[in-house]
Amino acid sequence: LNSMLKDPSLLVTKAYVAGEWVDADDKTTFEVRNPARGDVICTVPDMGRAETARAIEAARIAMKAWAARTAKERAQVMRKWFDLMMENQDDLGAILTAEMGKPLAEAKGEIAYGASFIEWFGEEAKRIYGETIPGHQPDKRISVIKQPIGVVGSITPWNFPNAMIARKAGPALAVGCGFVARPASETPLSALAMAVLAERAGMPKGLFSVVTSNKASDIGKEFCENPTVRKLTFTGSTEVGRILLGQAADQVMKCSMELGGNAPFIVFDDADLDEAVKGAMASKFRNNGQTCVCANRIYVQAGVYDAFAEKLADAVRALKVGDGLSEGTDAGPLISEKAVEKVESHIKDVLDGGGQIVTGGHRHEMGGTFFEPTVLTGVTQEMKVSTEETFGPVAPLFKFEKEEDAIELANATIFGLASYFYARDVGRITRVQEGLEYGIVGVNTGLISTEVAPFGGVKQSGLGREGSHHGVEDFLEMKYICLSV
Ligand code: ADP
Numbered sequence: 001l002n003s004m005l006k007d008p009s010l011l012v013t014k015a016y017v018a019g020e021w022v023d024a025d026d027k028t029t030f031e032v033r034n035p036a037r038g039d040v041i042c043t044v045p046d047m048g049r050a051e052t053a054r055a056i057e058a059a060r061i062a063m064k065a066w067a068a069r070t071a072k073e074r075a076q077v078m079r080k081w082f083d084l085m086m087e088n089q090d091d092l093g094a095i096l097t098a099e100m101g102k103p104l105a106e107a108k109g110e111i112a113y114g115a116s117f118i119e120w121f122g123e124e125a126k127r128i129y130g131e132t133i134p135g136h137q138p139d140k141r142i143s144v145i146k147q148p149i150g151v152v153g154s155i156t157p158w159n160f161p162n163a164m165i166a167r168k169a170g171p172a173l174a175v176g177c178g179f180v181a182r183p184a185s186e187t188p189l190s191a192l193a194m195a196v197l198a199e200r201a202g203m204p205k206g207l208f209s210v211v212t213s214n215k216a217s218d219i220g221k222e223f224c225e226n227p228t229v230r231k232l233t234f235t236g237s238t239e240v241g242r243i244l245l246g247q248a249a250d251q252v253m254k255c256s257m258e259l260g261g262n263a264p265f266i267v268f269d270d271a272d273l274d275e276a277v278k279g280a281m282a283s284k285f286r287n288n289g290q291t292c293v294c295a296n297r298i299y300v301q302a303g304v305y306d307a308f309a310e311k312l313a314d315a316v317r318a319l320k321v322g323d324g325l326s327e328g329t330d331a332g333p334l335i336s337e338k339a340v341e342k343v344e345s346h347i348k349d350v351l352d353g354g355g356q357i358v359t360g361g362h363r364h365e366m367g368g369t370f371f372e373p374t375v376l377t378g379v380t381q382e383m384k385v386s387t388e389e390t391f392g393p394v395a396p397l398f399k400f401e402k403e404e405d406a407i408e409l410a411n412a413t414i415f416g417l418a419s420y421f422y423a424r425d426v427g428r429i430t431r432v433q434e435g436l437e438y439g440i441v442g443v444n445t446g447l448i449s450t451e452v453a454p455f456g457g458v459k460q461s462g463l464g465r466e467g468s469h470h471g472v473e474d475f476l477e478m479k480y481i482c483l484s485v
Pocket of ligand 1 (some may be wrong): 155156157158159182183184185216217218219220221235236237238239240241243244
């Protein structure tokens with residue numbers, strides 16, 4: 001990997017705590033592996049609560065002066081950070097692919113996507129407006145100001161090693177908060193590279209720390225029990241989100257939760273089928289099916305079911321599976337053996353229930369955690385895929401008859417993050433977009449992520465929104481001031 005980098009100093013093996021590049025107090029480390037090759041890239045410090053507490057205290061101190069700067073001054077640092085991320089996009093992409101597995105083109109796309117949050121929120125923080133409210137008594141003047149919430153603790157997953165942190169750190173830092181990131185133990189290197197560039201951009205010492213650790217629950221406890229932390233922002237499974245929400249309750253800590261999804265993708269009989277196939281490919285197979293907005297259940301109206309299955313299978317057969325660092329790869333490995341086992345169990349469950357494999361269905365001949373992109377037909381609501389996120393390259397096709405059935409089936413889940421549908425009839429489009437109980441609806445598109453729109457889920461998919469002007473509110477407190485004149 002080192003030889004691929006134009007700037008090898010972006011690949012660091014120390015953690016960034018309180019403005020210093022350091023080892024764990026007890027010198028322990030853990031390994032970071034390349035999922036495509038299975039080899040160890042390097043080791044990083046395995047930190048615990050004491051180091052996390054130091055990062056939190058440094059963030060508290062640093063944010064005082066940072067929050068006191070003008071928004072424009074903060075924005076200039078954010079802008080520089082954004083510029084450095086884009087200037088180093090190739091290197092950041094290569095580091096990301098090496099530790100996570102997604103194809104290099106996708107990894108570079110993620111760097112641009114992550115950086116866009118740094119740029120956008122740097123700009124947006126200039127527009128944190130308060131309010132004045134006509135007083136309720138003749139001598140009263142009422143105003144509302146918005147202030148940074150305080151030190152933010154962040155826990156993020158491996159599937160977007162850069163963007164998941166950027167989406168949180170962007171708004172938090174831009175409005176004046178201190179920020180302590182604990183990246184997933186599978187993918188700490190992208191986070192550390194972001195810290196190198198933050199430092200170069202002029203981010204004050206201690207304001208932004210990256211605590212690498214293989215002891216996730218210890219770090220989660222420190223975030224929830226340390227009274228200096230005023231906000232927990234988490235992206236990951238609903239299961240872990242529930243644990244963290246429970247822990248955060250003791251301190252009545254504000255939480256943002258981006259949790260699991262179980263995205264429906266509905267193809268109506270009036271859809272443009274070729275466009276629907278393109279959308280399904282983008283939504284289902286991006287990141288090899290390992291995103292929380294990936295289509296998990298594909299509902300196809302009976303009249304176009306067979307035609308859609310055939311076209312989708314053709315597109316899926318054309319996907320090139322391989323090492324993300326090799327030219328022309330469309331789908332990398334899965335993140336772990338456990339992930340492969342889950343995919344296998346979902347496929348087996350469909351076959352046991354009478355479904356069929358149209359293409360794929362097995363481990364890939366490349367071995368390791370590579371898996372064949374798969375299309376399944378004859379999938380029904382009793383099967384595991386209808387209630388659990390597969391998080392892999394499996395497209396299960398369910399058949400439905402009527403519009404209202406599709407809405408009902410799509411909503412029959414505890415999750416409510418992203419949903420998608422393809423149709424042309426304007427009445428139908430209106431009814432379906434309003435009927436879907438989801439935080440995000442893609443209509444005739446399979447790609448919905450952008451920094452300018454509010455990303456987030458309803459039901460058990462989460463709390464809060466990331467991106468857009470709504471995204472800053474999660475890192476602000478409002479203060480009502482009543483002045484007697
Ligand atoms: P994923 O399947 O994407 O890894 P998880 O919810 O298991 O989803 O993990 C998301 C992040 O939460 C990861 O960084 C993981 O290390 C971390 N994590 C897992 N368990 C806990 C916990 N009990 N407390 C805090 N963080 C946790």
